[in-house]
Amino acid sequence: MSFTQKLIKNADPFWKDYVDHKFVQQLANGTLEKASFQHYLKQDYLYLFQYSRAISLGIFKANNFQQIETAHQANTDLLKEIQVHINFCKEWGISEKELFATVESPACVAYTRYVLDCGIKGGLPELYAALAPCAVGYAEIGRTIVEKGISPKNNPYQAWIDAYASEEFQQAAQGVICILDELALDLTENQKTNLQTIFNTATRMESGFWQMGLDLS
Numbered sequence: 774m775s776f777t778q779k780l781i782k783n784a785d786p787f788w789k790d791y792v793d794h795k796f797v798q799q800l801a802n803g804t805l806e807k808a809s810f811q812h813y814l815k816q817d818y819l820y821l822f823q824y825s826r827a828i829s830l831g832i833f834k835a836n837n838f839q840q841i842e843t844a845h846q847a848n849t850d851l852l853k854e855i856q857v858h859i860n861f862c863k864e865w866g867i868s869e870k871e872l873f874a875t876v877e878s879p880a881c882v883a884y885t886r887y888v889l890d891c892g893i894k895g896g897l898p899e900l901y902a903a904l905a906p907c908a909v910g911y912a913e914i915g916r917t918i919v920e921k922g923i924s925p926k927n928n929p930y931q932a933w934i935d936a937y938a939s940e941e942f943q944q945a946a947q948g949v950i951c952i953l954d955e956l957a958l959d960l961t962e963n964q965k966t967n968l969q970t971i972f973n974t975a976t977r978m979e980s981g982f983w984q985m986g987l988d989l990s
């Protein structure tokens with residue numbers, strides 16, 4: 774079992790709460806309130822802006838060109854990901870300028886600034902442990918919804934599901950897993966325990982982000 778797989782296994786029950794959250798279940802079966810999805814998606818656009826800043830820290834803290842390439846690729850993937858947000862908002866008559874001017878929710882501030890703090894205070898292992906639940910979790914969610922075939926025809930959220938189930942996004946998640954597994958090779962047991970704590974916290978923040986969508990908070 775790889776280091777990242779162990780992080781996921783040891784993150785239970787937080788991991789299950791995240792990938793099988795009520796928001797995810799409703800999104801998968803198409804019953805999620807449009808207002809919840811809209812609120813979530815607008816906040817997620819802001820989340821991805823901060824997430825891109827955190828990935829960029831991965832360039833600042835890199836020790837070799839391969840690590841720079843990994844972070845660069847992650848940012849390129851993210852720029853494709855925000856197209857999903859921009860496209861949904863276009864359909865709702867919300868321009869990208871309006872989207873960017875949305876006020877950040879407490880859940881968005883808490884999660885993104887936590888990730889940035891891990892990267893600023895720590896090194897690459899701490900940064901990628903904080904970034905990993907994002908990419909790895911959404912890849913699992915998209916893949917699982919498609920594999921289980923639970924999304925009905927005409928699901929209004931199908932474009933979202935397809936984006937995260939796509940081969941492109943699965944590869945993006947794999948990139949994060951690879952670098953985290955590699956970084957963990959040189960770590961002491963104490964450092965690995967600290968990464969587990971960071972991974973668990975970011976995973977709990979993911980559930981908080983879904984809940985924000987349901988609560989419109």
Ligand SMILES: Cc1ncc(CN)c(N)n1
Pocket residue numbers: 817820821854906907908911979982
């Ligand atoms: C909150 C959150 N977590 C993860 C992802 C997937 N990049 C996302 N878009 N938003």
